[in-house]
Amino acid sequence: MSELHVAVLHGGQSAEREVSLKSGAAVAKALTALGHRVAMVDGIAALKLLDKDSIDVVFNIMHGADGEDGQLAAWLKLEGYVSTCGSFAGASLSWHKDQAKTMLAKAGLLTPNSQLLKHPAALQVQGNGPWIIKPATEGSSVGLFKANDAKELQLAVADAFELAEDILVEDFIQGTECTVGVVGDVVLPVVSIQPASELYDFHAKYSSSSTQYHCPPKFSEQWQQALQDDAKLAAEVLNIDGWCRVDFIVDAQGRRWFLEVNTTPGMTNSSLLPKAAAVHGWSFEQLVAAILATAKKAEGGRS
Secondary structure, eight states, X not given: OOOOEEEEEEOOSSTTHHHHHHHHHXXXXXXXXXXXXXXXXXXXXXXXXXXXXXXXXXXEOOOSHHHHXXXXXXXXXXXXOOBTTOOHHHHHHHHSHHHHHHHHHHTTOBOOOEEEESSGGGOOOOSSOOEEEEESSOOTTTTOEEESSHHHXXXXXXXXXXXXXXXXXXXXXXXXXXEEEEETTEEEEEEEEEOSSSSOOHHHHHTOSOXXXXXXXXXXXXXHHHHHHHHHHHHHHTTOOSEEEEEEEEOTTOOEEEEEEESSOOOSTTOHHHHHHHHHTOOHHHHHHHHHHHHHHIIIIIO
């Protein structure tokens, strides 16, 4: 690919700002190594200050609502930018976890039973637990709680509403958390996650040195292929035409439970997509180049 002027859009004001800053720095270093000119841009306001005509591609690495809820993708397309955001419909559908779960359940994927809450009083205690409580629109396991009984559930829901306006309460599925990256038409190998504590929360992702990752996982090749097929289906159903990471739980019976999709996964040293890419045979620079190539595809109008 010839030299491009790439605006690395990172930072922003979401709860995932610090992760985004680290991801942006890593992506910028890789783009420079690939021979591109890089402009580091902290948020949309900073992007608007640049000469639009001088930018060939916007490489979005803003996590959270700033970069993943579909509004950024729609604005960039409306303004005529070529970007790695892909489809704004795909970003919006994936950002709203309840919508994504509903669509993929209709497509045949298993997903934990859940209820969407817009107020703590709307909670209906269903079953005997345990449950997972999390914001319906957030990433990086921000605001993730587990409740083992009805009292803990009510307390966790109240705590979660301190962090978000809409809350998702899901049945807890005992099993191994797994993730599958998709970059354009390439489905990356499965990564399984073994946190030191019970939950793979924000601390386990970004602070703990005890979390273990296995790629390939200790599953049969048949199970791995099934997870990759599920991830590809999820991307197709949700109209994701750029890059993403699809998260699952695999229980003891081998059933694959869809959890959520992230349309701008982390690209830090501890992030999962680079780990899978390495097993696929890609260096970090090759992964960044493959993501950048999805922006070239989006230029043709698919997004």
